[in-house]
Amino acid sequence: MGQPPVAETKADRDWSQVALLSAIVSSSDDAIVGKTPDGEITSWNQGAERIYGYRAQEVIGQPMTLVCPADRVGEIQEILETIKRGERVVHFETERRRKDGTTFPASVTLSPVHDESGRLVGASSIARDITEQLELRNMAALRRRADDLDRANQKLDEFTYSVSHDLRAPLRAMSGFSAALQDEYQEVLGETGRGYAQRIQAAGNQMARLIDDLLQLSRVQRATIHLQPVDLGAEVAQIAADLQRGEPGRSVRFAIQRPVEARADRALIRTVLENLVGNAWKFTGHEADALIEFGTMPAQDAAVGCYVRDNGAGFDPAYADKLFQPFQRLHSASKFPGTGVGLASVRQIVERHGGQVWAQGAVDEGATFSFTLDARNMP
Amino acid sequence: MTNRPILLVEDNPDDEALTLRALRRNKIPNEVTVARDGAEALDILFPGEGAEGMLPGLMLLDLKLPKVDGLEVLRRVRANTRTRIVPIVVLTSSLLEDDVLASYHSGANGYVRKPVNFADFSAAVSALGVFWLQLNEAAPEYVPDYVPTSD
Numbered sequence: 001m002g003q004p005p006v007a008e009t010k011a012d013r014d015w016s017q018v019a020l021l022s023a024i025v026s027s028s029d030d031a032i033v034g035k036t037p038d039g040e041i042t043s044w045n046q047g048a049e050r051i052y053g054y055r056a057q058e059v060i061g062q063p064m065t066l067v068c069p070a071d072r073v074g075e076i077q078e079i080l081e082t083i084k085r086g087e088r089v090v091h092f093e094t095e096r097r098r099k100d101g102t103t104f105p106a107s108v109t110l111s112p113v114h115d116e117s118g119r120l121v122g123a124s125s126i127a128r129d130i131t132e133q134l135e136l137r138n139m140a141a142l143r144r145r146a147d148d149l150d151r152a153n154q155k156l157d158e159f160t161y162s163v164s165h166d167l168r169a170p171l172r173a174m175s176g177f178s179a180a181l182q183d184e185y186q187e188v189l190g191e192t193g194r195g196y197a198q199r200i201q202a203a204g205n206q207m208a209r210l211i212d213d214l215l216q217l218s219r220v221q222r223a224t225i226h227l228q229p230v231d232l233g234a235e236v237a238q239i240a241a242d243l244q245r246g247e248p249g250r251s252v253r254f255a256i257q258r259p260v261e262a263r264a265d266r267a268l269i270r271t272v273l274e275n276l277v278g279n280a281w282k283f284t285g286h287e288a289d290a291l292i293e294f295g296t297m298p299a300q301d302a303a304v305g306c307y308v309r310d311n312g313a314g315f316d317p318a319y320a321d322k323l324f325q326p327f328q329r330l331h332s333a334s335k336f337p338g339t340g341v342g343l344a345s346v347r348q349i350v351e352r353h354g355g356q357v358w359a360q361g362a363v364d365e366g367a368t369f370s371f372t373l374d375a376r377n378m379p
Numbered sequence: 380m381t382n383r384p385i386l387l388v389e390d391n392p393d394d395e396a397l398t399l400r401a402l403r404r405n406k407i408p409n410e411v412t413v414a415r416d417g418a419e420a421l422d423i424l425f426p427g428e429g430a431e432g433m434l435p436g437l438m439l440l441d442l443k444l445p446k447v448d449g450l451e452v453l454r455r456v457r458a459n460t461r462t463r464i465v466p467i468v469v470l471t472s473s474l475l476e477d478d479v480l481a482s483y484h485s486g487a488n489g490y491v492r493k494p495v496n497f498a499d500f501s502a503a504v505s506a507l508g509v510f511w512l513q514l515n516e517a518a519p520e521y522v523p524d525y526v527p528t529s530d
Contacts, residue, residue, distance in 0.1 A: 165443070165472040171495045172472075173393035179497035180400060201497070208495035 053099035174204035213341035233258030284312035302372035383436030405505035417447025464518035
């Protein structure tokens with residue numbers, strides 16, 4: 001026998017409506033909190049228990065400032081003023097404090113609550129922990145910044161190439177026409193005039209080398225590194241042979257340790273060795289019994305430690321650090337030509353291989369350039 | 380050995396003068412015609428309606444040119460049956476990898492970066508002239524009504 005059907009009254013319907021709303025509120029993931037116009041907590045849903053860590057019975061009757069970090073208490077007062085004017089506060093981003101004292105980023109929406117006669121009886125707030133949302137937002141910002149940087153680098157590449165292209169044309173004219181003057185107007189110019197034309201030509205050629213070296217430096221800074229096993233000793237031997245072929249008149253002894261295995265980018269490490277061995281070759285130019293050595297040394301933590309040593313002109317150790325800055329030259333161009341960019345490239349490449357480079361020497365007592373490589377420390 | 384003329388396509392008057400001087404000093408005997416931009420080069424090669432265009436023994440082509448750029452000139456020369464055989468060497472300041480690649484893919488026979496130092500520049504121009512105009516066997520001119528007599 002079933003119960004006789006009972007007619008549903010308006011009160012019943014109202015009640016079930018309230019129960020439904022209450023179920024929605026209590027099951028929400030957001031912290032839904034009711035408070036008096038003065039900010040005293042009157043209701044506290046399960047979402048609020050989860051987010052703030054307080055049970056309802058712990059906070060009912062407490063001021064809202066309980067979940068506010070000390071430096072933001074003033075904010076609550078401002079919000080309550082807004083509510084008292086009957087206005088809403090929508091998606092206000094701030095910080096809130098959990099029971100354990102930790103804080104989290106929160107997005108808060110507050111609305112005034114009025115009774116049937118329109119009198120302000122309190123406020124309801126919906127707060128959400130937006131930690132993840134902020135992380136996503138930060139990631140998106142980082143990605144945007146990386147894209148911007150890529151674009152900027154590409155622009156810089158294009159700029160570098162177009163500058164080098166445009167700068168070379170007038171230099172070619174300087175070099176070319178001063179050569180023409182020297183060839184075709186020798187007698188008109190006289191010895192002094194020919195000397196001037198020669199200087200113009202030499203300056204043009206020097207500037208062309210500077211541009212090329214700067215281009216190389218900028219390429220080195222941005223080149224992608226492809227690590228592979230390289231025998232540094234074999235590379236040095238090749239470079240030595242090339243130098244000897246270029247100046248067959250010079251007699252230089254080489255002592256090259258082989259093999260010296262390293263993990264490095266072949267093209268870039270070749271640039272390092274070309275610069276160091278090339279310098280040793282250049283600065284032993286006035287040495288009757290020139291000796292250039294390449295070998296390994298203990299490298300502490302690094303994977304590989306090497307040195308290039310010569311018995312040439314050396315340098316004043318007071319300037320050892322300056323050697324690696326672009327355009328720093330410790331010798332006059334007339335004695336040893338160069339642009340002062342080579343060692344700056346060397347340092348860039350070595351550092352990009354997770355290593356360090358340093359120089360030791362004394363005037364007229366040769367120089368030793370040492371470097372380490374360590375793929376594990378690559379930036 | 381060919382006595383066809385050289386077509387120098389160059390918009391920079393300094394580079395033009397230096398190239399002409401280098402050719403003269405290296406005793407390359409071929410006549411030289413200069414086009415100052417890509418459009419002028421195309422007019423010389425393809426004058427249109429009845430007129431016969433030039434068939435150079437060597438084209439020295441700069442890439443950055445006013446009006447029609449060097450790559451477009453290259454493509455147009457290669458697309459034409461008569462001029463397809465012309466040796467073209469790109470002579471430019473750029474060492475941009477894209478430019479080198481695009482030049483070869485558009486049909487260049489060579490790519491030379493103009494050296495700044497005049498001695499090197501002169502040596503480069505001389506080497507190009509000697510190889511393409513004296514050592515190299517030039518292709519015979521294309522004859523449209525030519526029918527192979529096989530029987």
